[in-house]
Amino acid sequence: MNPALEFVVRLVVWLLLAPLLPGIINRVKAWVAGRRGPPVLQLYYDLARLWRKGVVVSTLASPGFIAGPAVAWVAILGAALLLPLGPLGASPSFRGDVILLVYLLALARFCTAWAAMETGSAFEGMGAAREVSYAVLAEAAIITAVLTLSLQSGSVSLCAMLAPAAGPGAALLAVGLFTVLLAENCRVPFDDPNTHLELTMIHEVMVLDHSGPPLAAVLHGAAMKLLLFSVLLVQAVLPVGKLPAPAAAGVLAAGVLAVGVAIGLVESLLARYAFRRVPLLLTTGFLLCVFALLISWDGGGA
Amino acid sequence: MSMGRLIVVAIVALVAAAMGGSRRPRWWLALNWVGTAALLGAAMWILGGGAEWEWRSAFAVGGERLHLRLDRVGGWFLVLVAVIGGAGAAYARGYWPDRERPASAGRGRAWWSALVLCMALVLLCANGLHFLMAWEAFALSAFFLITLERERREVRMAGWLYLAASHAGTLALFAFFCLLAARTGSWDLGPMRDRPGLAPLFWVALFGFGVKAGVFPLHVWLPSAHANAPSHVSAIMSGVAIKMGLYGVVRFGGWLPVPAGAGWVLLAAGATSAVLGSAFALAQNDLKRLLAYCSVENMGIMLIGVGTGLLGAGSGDAAWGRVAMAGALLHVWNHGLFKSLLFFGAGSVAHATGTREMSRLGGLWRSMPWTAGLFAFGSMAIAALPPLNGFVSEWMVYLGLLDAAAGHARDAAVIVPATMALGLAGALALAASVKASAVVFLGAARTRVAAGAHECGWWMRLPMLGLAGACVCIALAPLMVWPLIQRSLGTWNIAWRGDGTPVPLAALGAAQCALVAVVAAGGFLLWFRARANGLRRAGTWDCGYSAPTARMQYTGGSFSALAVGWFAWVLRPDRRRRWPKGPFPRHASRVERIPEAVLERVIGPVGDVVMGASAWVRRRQQGVLPDYILYLVLGLVAVGLLVALGGVA
Numbered sequence: 016m017n018p019a020l021e022f023v024v025r026l027v028v029w030l031l032l033a034p035l036l037p038g039i040i041n042r043v044k045a046w047v048a049g050r051r052g053p054p055v056l057q058l059y060y061d062l063a064r065l066w067r068k069g070v071v072v073s074t075l076a077s078p079g080f081i082a083g084p085a086v087a088w089v090a091i092l093g094a095a096l097l098l099p100l101g102p103l104g105a106s107p108s109f110r111g112d113v114i115l116l117v118y119l120l121a122l123a124r125f126c127t128a129w130a131a132m133e134t135g136s137a138f139e140g141m142g143a144a145r146e147v148s149y150a151v152l153a154e155a156a157i158i159t160a161v162l163t164l165s166l167q168s169g170s171v172s173l174c175a176m177l178a179p180a181a182g183p184g185a186a187l188l189a190v191g192l193f194t195v196l197l198a199e200n201c202r203v204p205f206d207d208p209n210t211h212l213e214l215t216m217i218h219e220v221m222v223l224d225h226s227g228p229p230l231a232a233v234l235h236g237a238a239m240k241l242l243l244f245s246v247l248l249v250q251a252v253l254p255v256g257k258l259p260a261p262a263a264a265g266v267l268a269a270g271v272l273a274v275g276v277a278i279g280l281v282e283s284l285l286a287r288y289a290f291r292r293v294p295l296l297l298t299t300g301f302l303l304c305v306f307a308l309l310i311s312w313d314g315g316g317a
Numbered sequence: 318m319s320m321g322r323l324i325v326v327a328i329v330a331l332v333a334a335a336m337g338g339s340r341r342p343r344w345w346l347a348l349n350w351v352g353t354a355a356l357l358g359a360a361m362w363i364l365g366g367g368a369e370w371e372w373r374s375a376f377a378v379g380g381e382r383l384h385l386r387l388d389r390v391g392g393w394f395l396v397l398v399a400v401i402g403g404a405g406a407a408y409a410r411g412y413w414p415d416r417e418r419p420a421s422a423g424r425g426r427a428w429w430s431a432l433v434l435c436m437a438l439v440l441l442c443a444n445g446l447h448f449l450m451a452w453e454a455f456a457l458s459a460f461f462l463i464t465l466e467r468e469r470r471e472v473r474m475a476g477w478l479y480l481a482a483s484h485a486g487t488l489a490l491f492a493f494f495c496l497l498a499a500r501t502g503s504w505d506l507g508p509m510r511d512r513p514g515l516a517p518l519f520w521v522a523l524f525g526f527g528v529k530a531g532v533f534p535l536h537v538w539l540p541s542a543h544a545n546a547p548s549h550v551s552a553i554m555s556g557v558a559i560k561m562g563l564y565g566v567v568r569f570g571g572w573l574p575v576p577a578g579a580g581w582v583l584l585a586a587g588a589t590s591a592v593l594g595s596a597f598a599l600a601q602n603d604l605k606r607l608l609a610y611c612s613v614e615n616m617g618i619m620l621i622g623v624g625t626g627l628l629g630a631g632s633g634d635a636a637w638g639r640v641a642m643a644g645a646l647l648h649v650w651n652h653g654l655f656k657s658l659l660f661f662g663a664g665s666v667a668h669a670t671g672t673r674e675m676s677r678l679g680g681l682w683r684s685m686p687w688t689a690g691l692f693a694f695g696s697m698a699i700a701a702l703p704p705l706n707g708f709v710s711e712w713m714v715y716l717g718l719l720d721a722a723a724g725h726a727r728d729a730a731v732i733v734p735a736t737m738a739l740g741l742a743g744a745l746a747l748a749a750s751v752k753a754s755a756v757v758f759l760g761a762a763r764t765r766v767a768a769g770a771h772e773c774g775w776w777m778r779l780p781m782l783g784l785a786g787a788c789v790c791i792a793l794a795p796l797m798v799w800p801l802i803q804r805s806l807g808t809w810n811i812a813w814r815g816d817g818t819p820v821p822l823a824a825l826g827a828a829q830c831a832l833v834a835v836v837a838a839g840g841f842l843l844w845f846r847a848r849a850n851g852l853r854r855a856g857t858w859d860c861g862y863s864a865p866t867a868r869m870q871y872t873g874g875s876f877s878a879l880a881v882g883w884f885a886w887v888l889r890p891d892r893r894r895r896w897p898k899g900p901f902p903r904h905a906s907r908v909e910r911i912p913e914a915v916l917e918r919v920i921g922p923v924g925d926v927v928m929g930a931s932a933w934v935r936r937r938q939q940g941v942l943p944d945y946i947l948y949l950v951l952g953l954v955a956v957g958l959l960v961a962l963g964g965v966a
Contacts, residue, residue, distance in 0.1 A: 069851035073858070075761050077682045079693070081847060085840040090703075093832055109824035111716040115703060117740075118712075119832075121747055122702040128751045129693075132871075135680070135760030136859040140871020143755070147748035148879040151741060158740030162733055165723040171716065224858050228846040232839075294883065308733070 018106045022096075025103050029095045033238040034058035036245065036275050043279025058238060062231045070227035076133040083130025084229040087123040088236040094119035095243045099174045099250065101267035102260035108174045113161050116173065117154070120199075123236065124150055131221035142220035145290075149198055149205070149217070152297040156195045159304035163188055164251060167311040177247075178256025184307030189252045191307060193277070194300030196244040200237070202278055204288040204296065245274040320359055320370040320387070327355035327437065334430035339423030342415060349406040349430055356437055357399035360392040364801040369808075371443070379446055381504050386443035389808040390571065393646060393801075394564045395440050397653040400787070401556045402433035404657065404780040405549040411776030412664055413465075413547055421465040425547065428465075431458040432553065439561055445494035445504040452490060452561075456483040456529075459558055463546040475541035478916075482538035486528030486562075493521040508572050516576040522569045523582070530562025532620060533590040536613045537916040540597075543609035544673065548664020551605060555612045556657035560649050563619055567646075570627055571809040580631060581731050583624030588738035590617025595745035596884040599752065599877045600911040604663045604673045607753050608656065611699060614746055615652045619645045621735050622714040625721065626810075628728045634812035636819045637724065641717025642809070643802045643820065648710035650798075651791060655698040655707060658784040659753075662692035665773035665781075666757060670766045675753070675873040680762040684770040689758040691781045696750035698788055701743055704829035704836075706791040713820060715739065745880065752876050761867040793830050795822045874909060881911070889914050 038055035045052020054060075072080060094116045097107065128143035163184065164176040181188045198205045201218035208219065222233045249255065249270030255263050288296060330352035338345030363369060374383035387395070406429060415422045435455035442448040460483070464476035496518055498504045509515055524535070531539040539559070543551045570579065594613030601607040622645025629638010665688045666681065667673050682689035698705040701712075718736040722729055762768035772778075791798055799822055807814035859865050881888055890911050897905035912918070937944065 066846070067850065069853060070847040071853050071855050071858075074854050074856055075680065075759075077686075077689070077759065078844075079682075079759075081844055082840050085843040086836050089832065089836045089839045093828075093835070107824065107828060109821035109828075111712060111719065111821065111825070112828075114712050114715045114719070115708075115825070115828060118701060118703050118708055118743075121700070121743070122697075125697060125700060125702055125747055125751060129755055129759070132751070132755035132759045134857040134859070135867070135870045136857045136865065137869045137871055138860055140760075140876060143751065144871060144876045144879060147744075147751055148877075151744040151748065151880060151883075154744035155737060155741045158737055162719070162722055162736055165719050166725070166729075166733075169723050169725075171719045171723050223860065227850055228843055232843060312729075312733075 021103050022106045025096060025100050025106075028100060029092065029239055029242070033242045034062060034235060036242050036271070037238055039272065039275040040279040040282070043276050044283050047280065047283035058234065062235055065226075065231035065234070066228050068227040070229065073134045073136075073224055075135045076224075080130050080133040080224075081229055083126040083133070084225060084232040084236070087126040087130075088232040088239075090119045090123040090126070091236045091239045091243065094123075095239055095246075097173055098243065098246055099177060099256065100246065101250075101255050101258075101263040104174050104256075108172050110172045113165075113171065113173050113176060117157055117161065120240070121150075121154070123240070127218075127221055127233075130225070134224045136224065138220050139223055142217050145217045146221060149293065149297060152294060152301055153195050153198050156191060156297070156301040156304045159301060159308055160188060160192055160195075160251065163304060163308040163311050166308065174256070177250040178254065180254040180257075181252050181307070182311050184310035185252045187303045187310070188307035189248065191300045191303030192244075192248045192251060193274075194296065194303070196241075196248060196274070197278070197281065198293075198297055198300070200241045200244060203282040204285045205293055207287050242271070245271045248274060320362065320367065321372060323355045323359040323362070324370070324385070324387070324441070327352045327359065328434065330355065331430050331434040331437075335427050335434065338426040338430055342410065342422075342426065345426045345430070346406055346410060349433070350403055352430070353399040353403035353406070353433065356395055356433075357403075359387060360395035360399060363387055363389055363392040364396070364804055366800075366804065379450065381444055381446045383447060384444040384505060385441045387441055389805045390568060391440040391564070393805040394560060394649065395437060397557050397560060397650055398433060398436045398440065400784075401553050401653055401657050402429075402436075404661075404783055405429070405553050408552070408661055408664070408777050408780040409547075409549045411774045412549055412668060418465075421467075425462065425465045425550075428458050428461045429549075429553075432462060432558075436557060436561060440564065443506045445498055445506055448506065449487075449490060449494055453487060455558075455561065456480075456487060459483075459550075459554060462550040463542050463554070465547050465550065466545075469545075471541070472545045475538075475545040479538045479542040482528055482535075486525045486535075489521050489525030489528070490565075493518055493525055496521070506572065510572070510574050513574050516574045519569065519573050519575050519579055522565060522573075523579075526562040526565030526569075527586070528562070529559060530566065530616050530620075531559045531590075531613050532562075532586050532616060533593050533613055534915045534919070536590070536594070537913060537920060539613060540601075540606050540609040540913055543612070543660075544603055544605040548605070548660050548667060551609070551664070552657035552660035555609065555660060556653040559612060559616060560653060563616065563623070563649065566620070567623055567809065570623065575627055575631070577631075580624045580628035580728065583620050583627060584731050584735045587617045587620030587622075587624055588735045588742075590614065590620060591742035592617070592738050592745070593884075593887060595742045595749055596880070596888065597911070597914075599745055599749040600881045600884070600888050600890070602675050602873045602911075604666065604675050604678075604753060604757060605660070606673075607675075607749060608659050608663060611659075611746065611749060612652075612656060614742055615648065615656070615699070617742065618711060618714060618739065619648050619652070621645075621739060622648065622717065625714070625717050625732065625735075628726075628732070629717070629721070630810050630812070632727055634810065635721070635724075635726065637717045637720035637726065639717075639806060639810075639813045640720060640820055641714050642813075643799075643806055644710050644713025644715075644717060646802050646805055647713060647791070647795075647798065648707075651698070651706045651710045651788070654784050654788050654791075655695045655705075658691060658781055658788070659695040659699065661777065661781045661784070662688050662695060665777050666692075666770075668773060668777075669770040672766060675756045677764045678757045678762075678767045679760045679867065679870065680758070680767060681770050682758045685758075685772045687772055687778050688781075689754075691778075691785055692758065693754045694785050694788070696754040698792075700747040700750040702747070704792055704832040706788045706795075709792060709795045709822075709825065709829075711739075711743070712825065716820060748877070748880060752873055756871075756873040756876060760870045763867050763870065763872075793826060793833065795826045795829075887914055889918060 131139040131143040334348035438451035598610035626642025
């Protein structure tokens with residue numbers, strides 16, 4: 016396919032399909048709880064409504080309060096565009112793009128935390144502090160996963176790293192990355208995306224003061240981030256890049272759907288952890304990645 | 318103009334500035350700029366492909382003929398000396414002027430030029446004896462700059478600590494250069510890779526230069542010196558002076574045969590510095606101390622790069638070593654630029670409010686928009702966030718490490734943990750930079766001094782803008798800098814000479830430019846949409862809480878409490894609490910202080926033991942004749958025993 020066309024297709028996929036995943040998760044949760052639940056397309060309706068709404072900004076906030084969500088959204092989109100999408104290879108692929116992906120997510124985190132601190136609210140400061148602190152452990156796990164993949168594939172660019180399967184340590188890597196996915200996207204058991212008025216939350220509390228189009232950017236960005244981690248997880252574990260195009264697309268879609276269902280099931284069946292135990296859980300995820308690394312050290316590189 | 322003339326102009330101008338600068342501020346600034354511009358010209362000429370410059374005097378100084386040489390490794394560092402030396406001079410005009418600091422402003426100008434000159438001489442000297450002289454003069458002029466405000470006790474304490482630590486390092490360097498001269502028979506410095514017997518000397522040099530570089534745990538002098546010095550001095554200390562230590566490691570790592578374990582030790586020291594430096598930075602509540610610990614962290618990143626470079630050079634000049642070493646060199650520039658920018662920003666905050674205590678600040682963006690914006694820029698750069706320059710160099714270090722891991726290099730057992738440490742340090746540094754910029758500049762003013770702040774003048778603003786501009790250039794056009802790095806690397810290791818770019822810098826530069834463009838477009842779109850839909854100001858919603866006050870905001874201490882708890886084993890926070898008692902409690906307080914753990918928990922107790930032993934010995938020295946006769950007899954017996962045993966052996 017023409018690279019430019021391919022790029023446009025991937026852009027469209029990321030922009031348009033991302034808000035579907037939270038809808039699917041909510042559907043699963045409703046199904047387990049025996050409720051009817053919100054429509055699968057609920058987030059689309061929300062985004063459309065927010066885009067038309069006015070904005071209320073705290074008197075304390077600087078222009079950075081609007082810039083924060085904008086930069087974070089662009090950063091997440093940029094990170095997503097670095098990922099190959101099954102048969103559609105990433106067109107700006109270069110050696111070391113994986114580090115750019117990790118640091119673009121860090122840029123998004125910086126901007127979200129920055130915007131949260133703008134309001135001078137104790138709640139939002141608390142959320143920002145938690146976000147940047149837990150990210151320390153999550154980032155260690157991600158870097159370990161990156162090392163595992165590059166040891167395994169003998170390469171340092173995303174396309175080549177994600178094409179083959181993760182080898183003998185795949186199961187460990189999958190669980191480790193799934194833990195990071197839950198933490199980075201603020202899902203149960205790290206956070207509860209349903210609560211809005213609790214002292215114990217992370218992401219939701221940071222965006223309490225956003226409204227209108229900036230809130231739409233925040234929500235859409237969060238959906239893209241969730242899809243990004245799901246795609247990363249599926250491609251890291253399954254040999255999507257080695258399959259013929261239609262099969263690769265099918266496997267990727269099925270894999271992302273499976274991750275969504277798994278998140279929904281985790282959220283239905285688990286309660287949120289006490290905050291003291293969150294670092295323990297994240298460390299467990301990190302250690303799983305370390306074990307996957309040790310396995311691929313011995314067996315990979317062939 | 319020829320190279321020699323440029324250097325002569327620089328030296329003459331800086332000497333004149335140092336001699337006459339204390340009374341004539343304008344002349345001083347002009348002379349200082351002439352000197353630094355000449356240095357910059359010389360360094361850029363040589364990095365741009367000009368021939369290396371060498372000069373030997375006909376006369377002798379201290380028994381040795383002067384031998385000056387400017388090669389591309391020294392030139393790389395000289396650029397930084399010149400840029401920060403020039404920018405800081407302009408900043409000092411606004412920040413430390415005669416009318417506000419009549420006692421110390423003139424002194425500060427003179428020592429500033431002396432410091433710049435001495436650092437340039439350190440980079441130029443190719444004779445061990447003169448290198449030591451320049452090194453000592455550099456350490457002393459830095460001491461006088463740190464203690465400019467010497468009427469304050471903590472400034473004097475910081476100065477003495479710096480002087481003591483610096484001399485501990487200089488002592489090691491004395492040993493190093495003397496041993497080197499004894500083994501080679503000459504004080505001349507140059508490539509000596511063909512003499513494997515010199516390898517153990519690298520350890521001595523590493524200690525001596527490591528103290529200056531502020532490598533953990535040799536960094537004990539650094540936080541208090543950087544925090545208590547005037548901010549333009551902190552900027553040049555943190556941005557340039559500690560790089561002189563790294564220069565020593567790079568220089569002699571390239572000239573001397575390195576011992577087998579050198580790369581491993583550098584990687585281990587770098588990883589420790591990076592992780593613990595950023596953990597300490599996150600825990601600080603003094604803005605300038607936070608920045609100082611950030612320097613320890615960044616020095617760790619550079620050492621990881623240099624260590625990987627040494628490992629690469631040791632395993633058949635592998636390309637990954639070249640990439641990591643290039644990253645370390647670029648990080649020298651980058652860190653010098655944005656750290657000086659941040660210290661300038663911290664200086665204008667201190668100038669406007671009179672405090673560095675973050676829990677007393679807040680909401681400064683309203684009164685100091687320029688400083689706030691530039692400080693936020695610097696924070697993002699130092700957290701290595703794309704699309705800024707800190708990311709470019711850190712990315713190159715990462716790329717070298719990942720390449721080595723992916724290629725299953727022989728030393729992967731140390732490279733993989735170092736990569737993980739780098740990731741951990743990056744996330745901690747991000748937390749620290751959010752803390753520094755957000756607590757100081759965002760939210761509501763926590764005290765009256767913060768509410769009454771004022772923006773800094775143009776003399777302080779322009780240097781900051783200039784440094785930010787340099788950061789942007791490196792960030793958006795990294796490919797332009799590559800040839801310069803390449804020449805410097807080729808001088809360091811001849812095997813790495815060559816025109817090829819083993820790093821996809823063009824792709825990275827394009828990605829960074831695209832990111833800037835899309836961010837600008839996205840920001841404007843969101844702003845216009847918000848304006849079109851109607852933008853209204855109201856109090857912070859805060860879950861509907863009706864009467865928030867500025868004191869309810871999250872403070873710096875609470876922001877970092879979670880991560881500080883994880884690192885309590887090394888940070889050893891000092892907590893004193895007084896709980897409220899009874900139905901009408903009068904007093905309740907909670908004081909938390911993060912001590913400099915190595916200084917107060919290790920060096921302090923050891924020093925106490927030494928002082929105790931010395932006091933005990935002093936009590937034996939009472940001028941009583943029989944005692945001395947006893948000492949003599951005991952000494953003779955000991956010597957006799959030694960000789961007898963030695964004879965048997």
